[in-house]
Amino acid sequence: MSSSPQGHGHFGDRLRNWLSLSGLVIMLGSVFAFLMLFIVDMMKGSANPYVGILTYMVTPAFSTLGVTLVVLGIVFKRRQERREGRRTPIVIDLSRPRDRRILGIFVTGSILFLFISAFGSYTSYQFTESVTFCGQACHEVMEPEMVTYSHSPHARVSCVECHIGPGATWFVRSKLSGAYQVYATALDKYPRPVPTPIENLRPARDTCEHCHWPQRFSGDLVRTYHHYLSDEENSEYSVRVMLRVGGGDPDQREVSGIHWHIANKVEYIATDKSRLEIPWVRLTDSQGRQTEFRTPEFTEDIARHEIRTMDCIDCHNRPAHIYKKPNDAVDRALAQGWIDRSLPGIRAKATEALVQEYATKDEALQRIAETLTAAYPGEPTILPAIAAVQRIYSDNFFPTMKANWRAYPEHIGHKDWPGCVRCHDDNHVSTDGQRTISFSNCNSCHLILAQGQGEELELMTLGGQEFKHPGEDYDPAFKCHDCHTGGP
Numbered sequence: 420m421s422s423s424p425q426g427h428g429h430f431g432d433r434l435r436n437w438l439s440l441s442g443l444v445i446m447l448g449s450v451f452a453f454l455m456l457f458i459v460d461m462m463k464g465s466a467n468p469y470v471g472i473l474t475y476m477v478t479p480a481f482s483t484l485g486v487t488l489v490v491l492g493i494v495f496k497r498r499q500e501r502r503e504g505r506r507t508p509i510v511i512d513l514s515r516p517r518d519r520r521i522l523g524i525f526v527t528g529s530i531l532f533l534f535i536s537a538f539g540s541y542t543s544y545q546f547t548e549s550v551t552f553c554g555q556a557c558h559e560v561m562e563p564e565m566v567t568y569s570h571s572p573h574a575r576v577s578c579v580e581c582h583i584g585p586g587a588t589w590f591v592r593s594k595l596s597g598a599y600q601v602y603a604t605a606l607d608k609y610p611r612p613v614p615t616p617i618e619n620l621r622p623a624r625d626t627c628e629h630c631h632w633p634q635r636f637s638g639d640l641v642r643t644y645h646h647y648l649s650d651e652e653n654s655e656y657s658v659r660v661m662l663r664v665g666g667g668d669p670d671q672r673e674v675s676g677i678h679w680h681i682a683n684k685v686e687y688i689a690t691d692k693s694r695l696e697i698p699w700v701r702l703t704d705s706q707g708r709q710t711e712f713r714t715p716e717f718t719e720d721i722a723r724h725e726i727r728t729m730d731c732i733d734c735h736n737r738p739a740h741i742y743k744k745p746n747d748a749v750d751r752a753l754a755q756g757w758i759d760r761s762l763p764g765i766r767a768k769a770t771e772a773l774v775q776e777y778a779t780k781d782e783a784l785q786r787i788a789e790t791l792t793a794a795y796p797g798e799p800t801i802l803p804a805i806a807a808v809q810r811i812y813s814d815n816f817f818p819t820m821k822a823n824w825r826a827y828p829e830h831i832g833h834k835d836w837p838g839c840v841r842c843h844d845d846n847h848v849s850t851d852g853q854r855t856i857s858f859s860n861c862n863s864c865h866l867i868l869a870q871g872q873g874e875e876l877e878l879m880t881l882g883g884q885e886f887k888h889p890g891e892d893y894d895p896a897f898k899c900h901d902c903h904t905g906g907p
């Protein structure tokens with residue numbers, strides 16, 4: 420069974436072609452590169468997205484390329500041999516030391532490679548699930564989402580826990596759309612701002628409800644909304660509100676309050692993409708009775724529209740990416756003392772400076788400093804105030820991505836966006852004409868415990884006060900968001 424050049428070929432011979440040899444070099448090189456980078460990544464401990472991309476995406480791609488080249492080389496070589504009439508079956512003769520050696524190297528090499536690949540794909544998988552990858556790798560595109568997320572109550576919840584959730588189908592769906600997103604980013608084809616709402620976002624019951632038990636009775640929440648007027652004195656006008664959040668589990672307490680919507684099925688039709696126009700609502704109560712509400716203007720056939728079932732996202736649509744409204748952010752800075760309230764008219768001027776059109780963040784920060792310095796010459800406290808306004812800008816405005824509060828409507832509340840008033844506007848009438856979804860009954864959602872400034876805020880009325888709007892009375896036909904926009 421001796422081998423001869425014309426007789427049987429060796430496997431090692433087949434590897435001797437340019438394609439396979441270069442493939443081998445690429446493969447070994449990338450495995451070493453992977454190991455090196457992996458050690459660097461472990462030792463640095465810091466989450467650098469570029470090391471991550473190199474380690475877990477680029478080097479595995481090269482290993483795969485290497486293996487493909489090796490195999491292709493062998494296939495071509497065989498074809499060539501066949502064409503030249505040298506059909507030579509591989510014969511491995513274990514009695515020959517050379518064959519034993521080659522086989523040994525081959526088997527050990529394969530096991531090592533498979534092991535490293537398995538380990539590599541696991542770490543690659545983990546990496547593509549990390550906040551670093553989702554939020555920082557495509558730095559410019561995701562900067563707005565990442566920055567606002569890191570200031571939110573969910574800053575310790577990873578992106579995938581809300582955007583993908585557990586289970587294989589959603590995992591595959593997300594990787595497929597992710598692959599398209601990598602392509603769109605590489606070719607600069609993505610829209611600015613990144614559009615919202617996300618179409619086909621995984622239903623909240625699979626994500627939010629993984630951590631938040633929806634039926635939990637939250638009880639009443641007391642919140643103070645600090646506000647200042649745009650007058651010379653920056654007069655305070657704060658509102659202390661008790662929100663009747665309630666709960667949705669009849670076994671615990673009565674189903675009541677705002678979270679009543681979770682225990683009852685509420686469906687709706689939105690006629691615009693942002694879901695700001697809701698002309699039709701259908702309620703199915705716990706006894707299975709259905710009530711349809713629609714606005715008088717909406718006469719279309721409902722079969723032509725998509726019907727959505729209300730879930731957490733229809734109210735809590737900004738739990739993680741919170742673009743603060745300039746008014747609220749400046750009010751917060753005044754309440755905290757970061758901006759000196761004794762600077763005349765600073766509330767109006769600071770908000771005005773924030774909402775100008777700026778091309779880049781650097782330009783914005785510089786122009787904010789210039790405008791405010793010029794408006795308050797010789798005032799020492801303007802310096803910390805400028806720093807506070809600049810910080811508000813950096814955290815909430817992203818000019819190159821055109822992302823700020825205006826691009827992302829918020830559905831909770833009703834002051835600056837329609838929110839609850841999309842349905843609760845006294846204008847959605849039930850089919851029998853007997854009921855409307857109410858707004859004017861303010862106390863069904865909250866009690867105003869105190870309002871105004873200074874001592875007025877200590878005078879709490881547990882039964883709830885009538886809201887006293889600052890300034891002159893306005894026509895009650897107006898809704899709050901007709902005048903209030905979150906900006907000046």
Ligand code: HEC
Nearest residue numbers: 553554564573576577578581613615616617736738739740
């Ligand atoms: C607490 C849950 C939660 C976490 C954590 C979270 N998101 Fe979101 N994200 C949402 C919701 C809810 C929306 C809005 C969905 C809608 O209105 O359809 C959203 C929207 C987005 C959008 C679309 C643009 C926009 O702002 O509406 C992008 C992009 C995005 N998220 C990226 C990320 C990235 C990157 C991370 C991690 C750094 C992350 N998200 C973490 C819940 C979350």
Ligand code: HEC
Nearest residue numbers: 572573576580581623626627628629630631731732735738
């Ligand atoms: C991985 C767990 C997890 C997931 C998933 C999650 N949350 Fe949360 N959420 C938390 C934790 C923890 C807190 C409390 C944070 C704190 O108080 O420090 C919280 C707080 C909140 C709050 C109160 C915020 C505040 O201002 O005090 C709301 C509202 C909320 N989550 C809604 C949502 C919604 C809507 C989703 C789905 C889009 C969601 N959460 C998904 C863990 C989660």
Ligand code: HEC
Nearest residue numbers: 627628631633637640662664677680681730731734735831
């Ligand atoms: C009808 C609108 C609406 C729906 C639907 C809704 N919420 Fe809420 N939720 C509110 C409002 C309003 C508050 C009061 C806090 C606020 O205004 O920010 C609140 C408060 C909360 C809080 C904070 C409670 C606390 O004790 O601090 C959590 C957590 C929460 N919601 C989770 C959820 C989850 C999870 C879902 C989906 C199962 C959900 N909510 C559905 C309107 C809603």
Ligand code: HEC
Nearest residue numbers: 644658831832833834839843857858859860861864865886
């Ligand atoms: C459908 C429920 C609902 C009804 C009805 C309702 N509100 Fe509200 N209101 C809310 C919620 C929810 C918030 C809290 C928003 C948030 O957390 O940002 C709020 C907040 C407020 C605030 C504080 C806003 C701020 O930013 O300072 C005022 C003032 C207010 N409501 C007044 C009224 C008045 C006056 C009425 C009656 C004409 C009314 N509301 C009816 C749900 C409602």
Ligand code: HEC
Nearest residue numbers: 675676677679687700702734831832838839842854863864
């Ligand atoms: C998609 C439409 C829709 C939206 C958006 C909506 N609601 Fe409702 N809500 C309803 C319907 C329908 C009812 C039942 C009205 C009835 O029974 O007459 C209701 C009832 C309520 C009730 C009374 C529950 C009870 O105990 O009977 C409260 C409180 C409430 N909503 C608060 C809110 C708040 C706060 C928001 C905004 C964060 C909001 N709703 C947003 C449709 C909506």
Ligand code: HEC
Nearest residue numbers: 646647648649650656834888889890893897898899902903
């Ligand atoms: C006709 C227009 C109009 C309507 C409608 C309106 N407001 Fe106002 N509101 C104003 C103006 C103007 C100011 C004074 C703004 C200033 O000085 O900065 C103001 C001031 C306020 C303030 C204190 C300062 C601030 O900017 O937050 C609150 C709180 C407020 N309004 C809440 C509401 C609520 C809640 C509603 C709905 C129930 C409402 N407003 C409806 C025009 C309106």
